[in-house]
Amino acid sequence: MQFRPDSPPIFLSTRSSRWFITTCIAVAIFTDIFLYAVIVPVVPFALNARAHVDQDRVQYWVSILVAVYGAACLVASPFCGWFADRTTSRRFPLLLGLLALTGATVMLHVGSSVPVMIAGRILQGISAAVVWTVGLALLVDTAKAQNVAQYMGYVSLAMSLGILVAPLLGGIVFSRAGYNAVFAMQYGLIGVDVVFRFLLIERRFADKWETPETAGKGIETADRPISAISQASEKKNDDPITPIPKNTSSQTPNKAMDANVLGEEHETSDSPASHLPPMISLLASRRLLTGLWDVMVIAALMTSFDAVLPLFVKKTFGWTSLGAGLVYLPIVIPSFLSPLVGWASDRYGPRWLATAGFLTAAPWLILLRLVDHNSIGQKVLLCTMLALFGFSLDLVFPPVMAEISSVVEAKEASAKRRGMGSPFGKGGAYAQAYALFNTAFAAGAMIGPFWAGFVVENAGWGTMAWSLGLLSAISAVPTFIWAGGSVRKVWRRRRQNTNQEAVA
Incomplete structure (x- = not known):
């Protein structure tokens, strides 16, 4: 949709507001996850009934169908990030992503063979690559600089919802109304998503129409979107190096953000990284590599249950597709705390929350190996461990999502303090950073x-449980060292600031 410079779009302030853009991204994320997960409890039954797969091969093809989704997302994400940082509009690739999502839904609906399902x-x-890469970059463009993790908390909540x-609706609708009804829900949700994506107006375009109320009025830096702060800095050609204020509580309203910038400053090398493509330059940061590792582990832990949990409860408890959908409730209910976790991460930094999340998830995963027969006590144990695991995972995801943008911001701030200008060029690197996030x-x-x-197929449910728990525990180590910047360098800088303040 093109806008005439002399005629502002209808409801411009609403359609370009932070809350509306956040809602649009949340709806897009919800739609993407919903269409991915709604057929999770249905696929084992559909493979057997529609694709005529033998029962003893269902587990194999379920794992393939879940993994092939991740493979496509992995390959497409870098291209989506590169494209999004070089286009004038982030909404355009979001609309292209809807086309891929619609096509995927139709193929899964009408397909009656394994190749079509694949x-x-x-x-x-591919659609998920667009939504997560471009959508999160747009959210960072829009968010207040000190509240990124809180905004990411709302996205995490949408994903968890x-x-x-x-799976809950998929199991219920499939058992009561059949396969076609499951896809009728999906088409309706795609329609809602289309409306939101067409109504969205990016802040960079909304700023072209200045209202009398905002004309001549400055916007405090703390209230401006991150992208606006970056663009404003680039325009100050007569004073490219901004003095660094002393680190006092009155001058640094967000101590976690200040620590993030300082923690990255010492990791950023001088000229070599500035001449590299943005993705390569970002990958030179150990802090970003840690964040990407954390993202990969979170995704592995989450999707591992998609491949085994429906079949496990069917085999162990004799549950139908309805029960296979309901068993996900304990994992996801704790995610309603995601905005609160994001707020805490913005205030105190990501290190302690993410580390605690990985450490506490490990024992709950390991204890799942105790569930091995059909009884009320075993069902309660399974649901309890899944709920505690869901809470632990929720401590990690919003901080790690915000950590990706913090690395970009820290590298830009560090380069500008040395008089080098932005290391990522005019387009920035937020979309490419979230392309790496999505790839991970x-x-x-x-x-x-x-x-x-x-x-599970070769060593059993118990071995799977303790192996995932071990992966979670190991991930806590690099998270503690690098999340929010090098722990050694951040603490050393804080001691120096404390000593300076004491002398003063």
Whole structure:
């Protein structure tokens, strides 16, 4: 949709507001996850009934269908990030992603063979690459600089709601109304998503129409979107190096953000990185590599259950597709705390929350190996461990999502303090950073189903449980060292500031 410079679009202030853009991205994320997860409890039954797969091969093809989604997302994400940072509009690739999502839904609906289902999953993965890469970059463009993790908390909540509602509705609708009814829900949700994506107006375009109320009035830096702060800095050609204020509580309203910038400053090398492509330059940061590892582990832990949990409860408890959908409730309900977790991460930094999340998830995963027969006590134990695991995972995801944008911001701030200008060029690198995020998530989504599915098939449920718990515990180590910047360098800088303030 093109806008005439002399005629502002109708409801401009509403359609370009932070809350509306956040809602649009949340709806897009919810739609993507819903369409991915709604058929999770249905696929084992559909493979047997529609694609005529033998029962003893269902687990194999379930794992393949889940993993192929992650593989497509992994391959497409870097291209989506590169394209989004070089286009004048982030909404345009979001609309293209809807086309891929619609095509995927149609193929999965009408397909009655394994190859067609695989092709549909590939298109779903491409759509997810667009939504997560471009959508999160747009959210960072819009968010207040000191509240990124809180905004990411709302996205995490939307994702968790999709994981919660989709398998539940998929199981209920499939058992009561059949396969076609499941896809009727999906087409309706795609229609809602279309409306939101067409109504959205990016802040960069909304700023072209200055209202009398905002004309001549400055916007405080703390209230401006991150992209606006970056663009304003680039325009100050007569004073390219901004003095660094002393680190006092009155001058640094967000101590976690200040620590993030300082923690990255010492990791950023001088000229070599500035001449590299943005993605390569970002990958030179150990802090970003840690964040990407965390994302990959989170995705692997989440998707591992998609491949094994429906079949496990069917085999162990005799549950139908309805029960296979309901069993996801304990995992997802704790995600309603995601905005609060994001707020805490903005205030105190990501290190302690993410580390605690990985450490506490490990024992709950390991204890799942105790569930091995059909009884009320075993069902309660399974649901309890899944709920505690869901809470632990929720401590990690919003901080890690915000950590990706913090690395970009820290590198830009560090380069400008040295008089080098932006290391990523005019287009910035937020979309490419979230392309790396999405690539890591896709890699985890590809690894998790294979890991869980093949370990269960060859070594049993108990071995799968303790192996995933060990992976979570190991991930806490690099998270503690690098999340929010090098722990050693951040603490050293804080001691120096404390000593300076004491002398003053």
